[in-house]
Amino acid sequence: MLQKNDQELFGLDRFKPNDPARSYTIPGNLYYDADVFAAEKEAVFYKSWNFVCHVGQLEAPGAYATTRVGDQNIAVVRGRDGVIRAFHNVCSHRAHKLLEGQGKTRAIVCPYHAWTYELDGRLRSNAVLETVEDFRTDEFCLKPVLVEVMLGFVWINLDFDAAPLAEQSGRFADEIRSYCADPETLRFSHRMTFEVKANWKNVIENFQECYHCPPAHPALVELIxxxxxxxxxxxxxSSHIAPSRGDNSAFKFDPAKEGALVMFGAWYLWPNVAFNVMPGRRNISVLHMMPSGPETTYEHWDFFFEDGAPNEEEAAAMEYLEQVLQPEDIGLVESVQSGLHSRVYSQGRLVIEPTLASNSEHGIHHFQTLYYNAMTADRR
Structure with missing residues (x-):
């Protein structure tokens, strides 16, 4: 975490968490400094709830998915008892990675020396281990990670003292359900992955405001x-809500269809996830913005539909996101990332419109306040 002298050095003393209208942004060098990025892993990502997948992707006993949180590799597995558990994805013998990607297995077997773990993380004994003096299998079980299921999605937290995600996120789940009933029954359809040459905070801040939408996203402004x-x-x-228009150049949908949603909804959830509900049939897409370095971010767009396969409208929406909206946003944040290195840039000012209309950047201030609180927690 940043100490008091670090706050003054980096200019965080000019950021006003309780006064958005008079606040400066957080300083530019927080978006590329390697020491800051290392501190963020500890203060932000190792203490927050991190997105993994939908429960439908872990439907059968032995189904697993892996993910990274900072430098930590985590595996989430459904046991034979039906319980979903999470473990550090590392063998207790010599630290080899155990599972890769997603799949299904009867047991967790290390590729290095074949140490074998039950789906609940217990180490199996064998003839070799029984020859090791004073060896205790219970000492070398897989190390657990906190896991929670909310809205039918699986989340993990490396901090066992963390409050439940449902408690931290307030009315988030209820709002999602009001736009997409029974998200637990949706089926995974497709993942898009984008490698972005920009800091993760830069990427999220772009999501957190639509001040840039009229000049940068003309088709989106027609849609909403x-x-x-x-x-x-x-x-x-943060929630981002607007009515949608069937007559637009982004993608076509029929608002007259029975059960069709005619609103656009997007929700940011700390630290690096956004849920989106597009107009049309019941759907959710999850944008997971995963930092891979001080100035690089992987964006995973996961799409979930009623029966897995997209209909014509949903396929058109995915094509618009992949071919139009994402290239527009990636171009914006990569240009900003380059500009943050300018010798004449230090901090900006947020546009906080008094009525909090669509050109207001109070969503960025909220995100930066969460960031400020996480990074200075030990000083308060």
């Missing part, structure tokens, strides 16, 4: 009513 678009902040979340 930008004049009514509103951002609301609460707990560790």
């Amino acid at each position: 009513d930008h004049q009514i678009y509103r951002t609301k902040n609460y707990d560790i979340c």
